Amino acid sequence: MHYIAGVDVGNNTTEAAVAEVGPGNDIRFLSSSIVRTVGIKGTLRNVPGIIDAIDQALEPLNISRQELSLVLLNEATPVIGDVAMETITETVITESAMIGHNPDTPGGLGLGVGTTVMIDDLSADKQDNDWVVIIPARIQFEEAARKLNRAVVEGVRIAGAIVQRDDGVLVYNRLDRPIPIVDEVQHIDRIPMNMPAAIEVASLGKTIEKLSNPYDIATIFDLSADETRNVVPIARALTGVRSAVVIKTPKGDIQERRIPAGRLKLIGRSRSADVAVEEGADAIMRQVRNVIPLEEIRAESGTHVGGMFETVRNVMADLTDQPVAEVRVQDIVAVDTLIPQLVRGSLAGEYALGNAVGLAAMVETQKLPMQRLARRLESEIMVPVHVAGVEAEMAILGALTTPGTKAPLAILDLGGGSTDASILKESGDTARVHLAGAGDMVTLLIDKELGLDDTDLAEKIKFHPLAKVETLFHMRHEDGAVEFFNAHLDPRLFGRVVVITEEGPVPIESREPIDKIRDVRRKAKNKVFVGNAIRALERIAPSGNIRLIGFVALVGGSAMDFEIPKMISDALIDYGVVTGRANVRGTEGPRNAVATGLVISHGNSLRN
Amino acid sequence: MMSRFRSEMDVEKPVVRVLVAGEVATELLDCIDWGLEEEGIPATRGTAAEGTSVIALAKQAACESRLHVGIGVNGRSREAALYHSDMHDEKPILTAAIEMEAREELIQLGKNAARLVKGNAFCFEKRSNALDGQSSNDLECSPEGLEQIVSRIVEQILKNF
Numbered sequence: 001m002h003y004i005a006g007v008d009v010g011n012n013t014t015e016a017a018v019a020e021v022g023p024g025n026d027i028r029f030l031s032s033s034i035v036r037t038v039g040i041k042g043t044l045r046n047v048p049g050i051i052d053a054i055d056q057a058l059e060p061l062n063i064s065r066q067e068l069s070l071v072l073l074n075e076a077t078p079v080i081g082d083v084a085m086e087t088i089t090e091t092v093i094t095e096s097a098m099i100g101h102n103p104d105t106p107g108g109l110g111l112g113v114g115t116t117v118m119i120d121d122l123s124a125d126k127q128d129n130d131w132v133v134i135i136p137a138r139i140q141f142e143e144a145a146r147k148l149n150r151a152v153v154e155g156v157r158i159a160g161a162i163v164q165r166d167d168g169v170l171v172y173n174r175l176d177r178p179i180p181i182v183d184e185v186q187h188i189d190r191i192p193m194n195m196p197a198a199i200e201v202a203s204l205g206k207t208i209e210k211l212s213n214p215y216d217i218a219t220i221f222d223l224s225a226d227e228t229r230n231v232v233p234i235a236r237a238l239t240g241v242r243s244a245v246v247i248k249t250p251k252g253d254i255q256e257r258r259i260p261a262g263r264l265k266l267i268g269r270s271r272s273a274d275v276a277v278e279e280g281a282d283a284i285m286r287q288v289r290n291v292i293p294l295e296e297i298r299a300e301s302g303t304h305v306g307g308m309f310e311t312v313r314n315v316m317a318d319l320t321d322q323p324v325a326e327v328r329v330q331d332i333v334a335v336d337t338l339i340p341q342l343v344r345g346s347l348a349g350e351y352a353l354g355n356a357v358g359l360a361a362m363v364e365t366q367k368l369p370m371q372r373l374a375r376r377l378e379s380e381i382m383v384p385v386h387v388a389g390v391e392a393e394m395a396i397l398g399a400l401t402t403p404g405t406k407a408p409l410a411i412l413d414l415g416g417g418s419t420d421a422s423i424l425k426e427s428g429d430t431a432r433v434h435l436a437g438a439g440d441m442v443t444l445l446i447d448k449e450l451g452l453d454d455t456d457l458a459e460k461i462k463f464h465p466l467a468k469v470e471t472l473f474h475m476r477h478e479d480g481a482v483e484f485f486n487a488h489l490d491p492r493l494f495g496r497v498v499v500i501t502e503e504g505p506v507p508i509e510s511r512e513p514i515d516k517i518r519d520v521r522r523k524a525k526n527k528v529f530v531g532n533a534i535r536a537l538e539r540i541a542p543s544g545n546i547r548l549i550g551f552v553a554l555v556g557g558s559a560m561d562f563e564i565p566k567m568i569s570d571a572l573i574d575y576g577v578v579t580g581r582a583n584v585r586g587t588e589g590p591r592n593a594v595a596t597g598l599v600i601s602h603g604n605s606l607r608n
Numbered sequence: 609m610m611s612r613f614r615s616e617m618d619v620e621k622p623v624v625r626v627l628v629a630g631e632v633a634t635e636l637l638d639c640i641d642w643g644l645e646e647e648g649i650p651a652t653r654g655t656a657a658e659g660t661s662v663i664a665l666a667k668q669a670a671c672e673s674r675l676h677v678g679i680g681v682n683g684r685s686r687e688a689a690l691y692h693s694d695m696h697d698e699k700p701i702l703t704a705a706i707e708m709e710a711r712e713e714l715i716q717l718g719k720n721a722a723r724l725v726k727g728n729a730f731c732f733e734k735r736s737n738a739l740d741g742q743s744s745n746d747l748e749c750s751p752e753g754l755e756q757i758v759s760r761i762v763e764q765i766l767k768n769f
Contacts, residue, residue: 104728105646141642169646470727472692472701488692491701495729507729 002069005057006598007050009041009076011416012557016053017595018061027603029585032592033057041076042319042369044376051381071385072598073374074394079434080316081362081417083444084308086261088278091233091343091352101350106243107172107181111210112160112199113220116191116247119147124154131156132197136188137164145174152177160199162245164188182243186349192249196221201243211246212239221248237352262303267296277305281334281357288332296328305359316363331362333437335527340451358445362418362436389601392422392432397600398593399553402582409551410537414529414558416440421536423549433539437532439558445524450510450517460499460506461521465562467500468514469493478518529564530571546575553582559590624651624721625673627665630658630683632706639711640679640688643718649725666691666700675725679717681706688714690721
């Protein structure tokens with residue numbers, strides 16, 4: 001009788017399983033452990049993490065490291081991935097053509113049309129026109145209101161006002177004749193004088209109606225059919241806001257520009273294709289399907305995608321001591337998305353939604369230098385270390401210990417950089433596939449679509465549910481449940497949407513409502529994880545038919561996610577496949593599949 | 609036109625209550641009102657005995673407010689504090705200094721009082737002190753605290769140089 005340990009070094013976690021090998025070479029599992037992976041997987045830096053995992057598994061057993069007769073290390077999947085985002089449309093304003101703007105508290109109500117004039121230039125002789133008055137920050141609201149009231153008494157017709165500071169309501173409350181007022185216009189100095197302008201403020205809970213409709217804009221400014229076509233981007237950008245200003249300047253122009261984002265060359269075994277990134281995700285993925293099986297993908301250099309391809313290839317070359325030229329990108333996944341972008345030339349820091357394509361690439365090489373790692377580990381712990389078994393096959397052996405499964409069994413491992421799937425067919429044959437696009441891509445989509453510019457926060461949003469802090473003493477979770485607190489919450493959280501992390505609630509500095517953030521998160525997971533799960537299963541299923549797979553078990557970190565397993569089983573239910581989170585050895589849940597598989601495989605080889 | 613200065617009579621109406629003790633320039637008190645007005649929440653102003661502490665003032669104001677939100681202003685300690693009547697600890701939610709240079713801060717305190725009523729997130733664009741949490745925590749996240757830490761590190765490096 002002796003003890004052995006199986007160790008699985010993954011991208012994020014290192015897992016161990018310790019077992020006793022009995023007299024008939026039968027295996028009895030004793031314990032398991034999980035720790036964070038140190039360094040990039042396959043490098044010598046993994047050693048401390050591995051030792052830690054082994055020690056943690058041995059601790060409750062009162063067995064010392066020296067009593068182990070063998071440590072089995074997985075032949076780690078040599079796959080890494082990376083992600084990038086290409087913006088393909090942007091809104092550019094030349095001169096000031098509009099402000100589409102959502103200050104918290106605009107003043108007044110309704111539509112005002114007139115000619116722009118600086119408040120200092122208001123005088124009794126300006127009787128010939130309706131005026132939209134510009135009030136810069138140096139003018140205090142009381143003075144502004146006094147001047148406007150005096151002008152009205154003198155017979156000047158005032159249609160509306162644009163205010164730089166956040167005091168539109170204060171000005172409005174002091175006026176004798178109500179007008180619509182838009183405030184918090186940062187770059188008020190960019191507004192041209194003596195130009196036709198329209199201001200609209202909607203009542204609370206409503207959005208503007210006129211300035212978001214191209215024909216109403218045409219009516220107000222007397223536009224020709226061609227000019228009306230040009231205001232479509234303005235109208236689109238102003239949809240859904242509570243207040244807005246549109247100014248017509250002679251040369252003023254607003255354009256939705258398409259940005260060339262480079263081309264991708266897809267080289268398949270039998271055919272190849274060329275596709276422009278700006279054609280969008282559907283076009284790219286259609287070509288990917290056309291040329292399957294893919295051998296290599298090249299991206300135009302000097303583009304974001306080109307840069308991303310270079311990074312992945314360099315990392316892999318470093319990792320495996322191969323020349324960069326020999327490292328090839330083998331899979332790519334594209335996802336269409338809309339991202340908020342600062343409008344160039346805007347007046348109040350407005351955002352417009354631009355089209356973008358998210359791309360993930362994957363590189364697979366021959367082998368990671370696991371032997372080198374095994375030798376180092378051996379010399380550190382003084383126990384023989386063997387590199388045994390392909391990761392995907394070991395994972396299946398481990399997953400098969402889930403009660404209620406049998407071949408044909410497929411496993412899905414949705415990781416950070418790649419989506420891996422493998423299958424054990426009834427015949428005993430196995431197949432596997434690694435695809436680009438997984439957790440990191442979801443993080444990228446969340447980050448960009450919410451305009452966070454904070455990957456850590458995007459990662460938190462991906463992993464945890466949301467809540468809205470409604471009072472200082474309670475928050476409402478995204479499922480509607482209300483949680484009360486004894487002590488009052490941090491004022492910084494008040495009124496905000498928060499992510500419920502292990503360390504407590506983290507505020508999201510975004511004005512988006514909780515439903516929108518939740519929607520972005522779920523859509524990102526759906527596009528990437530569900531899309532890729534189907535794509536992967538189709539590639540490994542007998543004759544490409546998912547219906548012929550009896551069982552699908554989810555393993556790895558993302559199987560622990562609070563909503564991904566449900567999304568995937570919802571998608572697979574149509575195929576009549578039993579889908580669920582693996583429960584390795586009936587005790588470990590979706591964890592420890594590879595470590596368990598290593599030990600079982602060793603036991604099998606001893607018996608044969 | 610809306611009347612800006614309400615009398616003691618309207619305490620029964622749903623308003624944010626501002627209680628003042630000691631000498632305070634009207635202009636500074638107006639700043640608080642303006643903040644509330646911009647956010648569309650009415651306020652009334654009252655006075656209390658001079659010796660009352662800013663937190664006691666804020667508490668009393670919150671209890672008198674039918675919106676449960678009060679602001680205490682103490683002329684002697686040159687402080688203003690925001691409080692909610694549901695709270696029972698000795699720390700205000702937010703504070704601001706009663707100084708001519710800090711008018712923006714007072715407008716913001718008024719705005720935040722209104723936001724507390726409306727359930728909207730506070731604005732922290734300009735400097736304002738969130739007194740919640742431990743002071744050590746504040747040291748970590750406030751720009752001043754950060755500056756302190758950095759200058760201490762620089763001192764240490766220079767010493768060892």
